[in-house]
Amino acid sequence: MLRVNRTAALSLLIISSSVFLLFQLYYYRKYVSKTAPHVQSRTGQLTSSDLHLQTVRMFLALVRRYRLPVFLADTAALTLLSQDALQHRDWLVQDLHCKFLCTNRPIISFALLANAWKFDPGFLSAAEQKGFELLQLRGTDPRLASLDTLSGEEIPLHFLLRCHRYIIQVVFLYERSGNYLWHGPLRLKPNMDRSFAPFKMLDYGRHAGAYDRLELVLTVLDGLDVRVPRNVSRFLSEQQNSHFLECHYRDARNFLQLYPDDSSSAAVDFRRKAKSLLHLASQTLAELNIPFWLSSGTCLGWFRQCSIISYSHDVDIGIFITDFSSNIVTAFRDAGLSLKHKFGKVEDSLELSFMSDDVKLDIFFFYKDGDVIWNGGTQAKSGKKFKYIFPQFSLCWAELLDMKVRVPCETLDYVLANYGPSWSIPVMSWDWKSSPSNVQENGMWPPKEWVDVIQVY
Numbered sequence: 001m002l003r004v005n006r007t008a009a010l011s012l013l014i015i016s017s018s019v020f021l022l023f024q025l026y027y028y029r030k031y032v033s034k035t036a037p038h039v040q041s042r043t044g045q046l047t048s049s050d051l052h053l054q055t056v057r058m059f060l061a062l063v064r065r066y067r068l069p070v071f072l073a074d075t076a077a078l079t080l081l082s083q084d085a086l087q088h089r090d091w092l093v094q095d096l097h098c099k100f101l102c103t104n105r106p107i108i109s110f111a112l113l114a115n116a117w118k119f120d121p122g123f124l125s126a127a128e129q130k131g132f133e134l135l136q137l138r139g140t141d142p143r144l145a146s147l148d149t150l151s152g153e154e155i156p157l158h159f160l161l162r163c164h165r166y167i168i169q170v171v172f173l174y175e176r177s178g179n180y181l182w183h184g185p186l187r188l189k190p191n192m193d194r195s196f197a198p199f200k201m202l203d204y205g206r207h208a209g210a211y212d213r214l215e216l217v218l219t220v221l222d223g224l225d226v227r228v229p230r231n232v233s234r235f236l237s238e239q240q241n242s243h244f245l246e247c248h249y250r251d252a253r254n255f256l257q258l259y260p261d262d263s264s265s266a267a268v269d270f271r272r273k274a275k276s277l278l279h280l281a282s283q284t285l286a287e288l289n290i291p292f293w294l295s296s297g298t299c300l301g302w303f304r305q306c307s308i309i310s311y312s313h314d315v316d317i318g319i320f321i322t323d324f325s326s327n328i329v330t331a332f333r334d335a336g337l338s339l340k341h342k343f344g345k346v347e348d349s350l351e352l353s354f355m356s357d358d359v360k361l362d363i364f365f366f367y368k369d370g371d372v373i374w375n376g377g378t379q380a381k382s383g384k385k386f387k388y389i390f391p392q393f394s395l396c397w398a399e400l401l402d403m404k405v406r407v408p409c410e411t412l413d414y415v416l417a418n419y420g421p422s423w424s425i426p427v428m429s430w431d432w433k434s435s436p437s438n439v440q441e442n443g444m445w446p447p448k449e450w451v452d453v454i455q456v457y
């Protein structure tokens with residue numbers, strides 16, 4: 001009796017658990033797998049990454065509906081993507097997990113190509129209807145600022161959309177006249193909610209940024225259609241060094257009111273030639289992948305008057321000696337310039353000068369030494385060496401003569417070191433051996449080395 005009961009109970013148990021198992025399988029196939037990845041975790045609750053993915057999906061649906069020209073610009077997600085591409089895994093195949101878009105951060109950033117965008121207020125109200133809270137940050141349009149006009153017109157710079165405490169940052173990228181993309185800094189107005197987002201964690205907005213125009217590709221990430229930069233690693237490295245400095249147009253205008261620009265035909269001619277020489281140098285060095293910055297008088301011209309100093313007669317650029325390549329001379333010759341002189345050597349005080357028309361391009365090579373950075377000078381007739389010492393600096397982007405160029409980020413310190421506290425007063429007669437505030441005598445080249453270190457053509 002007892003035995004029969006036990007068998008029956010066991011059979012019943014097996015049957016009922018099998019039925020339950022079958023039901024679970026059926027349920028899983030019918031519901032869960034179809035609606036994954038945004039449904040449950042093992043505990044049956046929405047995890048934060050499910051919520052994040054759901055929020056991004058909602059945002060991308062709005063993007064499609066209102067044709068926002070956006071692409072994924074999030075450094076964490078793009079880093080995962082580039083690492084994945086490096087490992088040759090097939091990230092184009094739809095993946096059920098949230099592998100790229102959920103990055104443990106409560107933020108994701110997209111960039112919007114503002115020139116291809118037409119504002120539709122419907123987007124904002126649709127976003128609000130979907131449960132997004134919105135913070136719009138606007139700022140003055142730098143494309144209208146110049147020496148002649150200081151426009152006060154405001155444009156959108158950043159949108160922050162918040163849902164489930166998850167932030168979607170939309171960075172507006174504008175095309176500037178120098179054929180590059182620019183985004184503004186994110187600055188909260190006094191009446192704005194400082195707790196709206198973890199602002200310190202945002203990828204964009206600590207300062208303005210400049211980027212080359214880029215190619216985008218449409219791909220599928222975590223089951224969502226999203227545009228990404230074609231060359232993700234290039235975009236990420238640009239992002240690291242994107243800091244952009246606006247010229248101080250207001251100060252430059254004040255300067256030019258005190259010291260009006262020379263409008264003689266010789267001065268106009270020089271500025272035109274200097275501009276084309278700078279374009280040529282920029283192109284040539286870009287092909288060699290060598291970063292350069294505006295130095296000496298050319299840097300002062302940008303900083304003080306947002307243009308070229310017409311009585312300077314040359315264009316000065318700086319290059320870190322660690323970026324030196326022996327191809328530089330050939331590349332500039334191929335670009336139509338002639339080498340005028342070569343002073344110093346790679347190990348010490350290297351300096352190259354090229355001529356184009358009657359304008360000289362001086363390339364100074366900079367050496368790091370402890371907490372200073374210096375470049376050298378050489379007097380051809382005496383073999384005397386000079387040294388110009390600068391405090392450490394990093395490089396930022398700026399615009400000069402419709403061109404994206406680098407300048408020392410700590411421009412004032414750089415200019416102060418070179419020109420002293422009266423840098424804002426024009427000096428017509430300048431002696432490179434004695435006028436700079438930071439010049440030091442640095443001994444002599446040994447006569448037996450002259451043939452190498454003093455080459456004049």
Ligand SMILES: *[C@@H]1O[C@H](CO)[C@@H](O)[C@H](O)[C@H]1NC(C)=O
Pocket residue numbers: 231233234
């Ligand atoms: C991506 O950009 C990097 C750095 O600019 C470059 O070295 C690389 O060749 C590019 N990759 C492709 C596939 O174009």
